[in-house]
Amino acid sequence: MACLLASVLTITLLAFIVGEILFKAWPAISKFGLGFITGKQWSPNREVFGVLPVLIGTTASSFLALLVSLPLGLAIAIFLSEDFFPGPVRQVIRFVVETLAAIPSVVYGLWGIFVVIPLVQQYGAVIAAKFGIIPFLAGPAYGNSLLTASLVLALMVLPTITAISRSSLVAVPYTLREGSYALGATRWETILKVIIPTAAPGIVASSILAFGRAMGETMAVAMLIGNSQRLSWSLLSPSNTLSALLANQFAEADGIQVSALMYAAALLIVLTLGVNIAGEAVLRHTQKATAGLR
């Protein structure tokens, strides 16, 4: 009986979380409606709230992180699933990647402040001076920028990509590899033309789930992205994400601002849940697909 109760509690918890946040967000939802999503201004003093720049910042930072992280994560996943090196060496690399996952977000933030921000500041100015005509690289270059946050995010989602990609690479039946070798293919021809295409759905799933993780990641981003609600196309200028916005403003918010933040939180839930459900669906499909090959 207690077990049943605990189960029902777990199920209702999700509904309770969503319901409670929507309830507290209601004043803002009814006041701003969809204008909240398309609005470009966020100024609590004038009670004007719009999250378009923040939504763009959230998507852009997660996408950039994925762009950096996917090639690296895939390389490590291949490294771990092939026998370039004996088992113990691969174990070390695997341990290192798993350690990356265990480091608290706030420590990444601290490290980012003292390592990545100076680097981005130094090279960002050079890049902005040379390629400033391209809107994505326009100056002035700040240390607290979209680029800084994305680089650190890339590091943080690397374990997700590596772990899921690796398990889908390992799940490719060995007979496919043997068949490819028997036709005279080299190792990399086999990897690129047989193994990766077979494992592709799993790699796609890992990317989607990593994207979801990046969107929800809070502390490191809040410490590095510069927290500016101004719309800008440059990677080198400050930006903001939904989660960082929540982290920075909740403690001091009151009145309608709390409701507006709850509204933003509801948007974050919708985005991350959507992305995660898509990722899980692809992953489940993958497991079925590779099971069929055996």
Add this chain to the structure above:
Amino acid sequence: MTSTAATSARNFFSHAGKKTSFLRLFRNHFLTGLCIALSLLTLVPLFSIVVLVIQNGLPLLSTNLFTQLPPAPGMEGGGFGNAIVGTLVMVGIALFISVPLGILAAVFVNEYASASWLATLVRFVAKLLTGIPSIICGVFAFAAVVMTTHKFSALAGGIALAILILPTILLTAEQSLMGVPYAFREASFGVGATPFQTIWRIVLPEAMPAIMTGVMLAVARAAGETAPVLFTALFSQNWIKSIMEPTASLSVLIYNFASLPYAYHIKLAWSASLILVALVTLSNILAQVIFAPKHR
């Protein structure tokens, strides 16, 4: 004439064959090298993080860190004993709520109703909960606890962390229960035990080491999280007196002090990082080393 043409054609093709095979081999080795280089590249940032945390965290490491309160802005000396206690208290509250709830739900899902739609729903919801950003736990605790009690408190922070770790505990506990051979249950039923007796006396003790692994992983996760406690427990300069008042934690201390313009506070943030990473690593190692062998 024809034979020369045939020879030259044969030469041409064999030459081309050699060339392609050379190119193919070269490409093969090049990609191997690239793959290894990219993999090793990821060692660089991790190495940098570990070295910096140790290098900047060690100089201040002393018993004072554990016994004294944080200094006022601009002052030097002191530690963050209150933040360590605060982190432990909030992780404790989270465990107090989520361990019984998670294990009970896991028992239901795996022992009582493993094939029912309700069990499927519980698994699905737990999976969804793992995907919810940690800051949402904080937002929820803010809405449900802070706005109701009109107070930032350790209780609110603990509840936020409890929601964060519930799915981890539930899903690992379910896996652990699944790992108990079915023959154990049959033997227990065979000697006349009720389902409750079987679960309580046979299945749970057998699964306990693996369940504890999940709990330790949850501790590691909760201790390192900042977002759920940031605006639920807030921060405090003083020792915790009751769970109904604002409470310091290691992670929020790092966040707050990292952006202060005082060198000493930044050093404290590094030391707190060192202790936090040590705490998280210790929980992870405990999870894998102490409990795992018995499970196998």
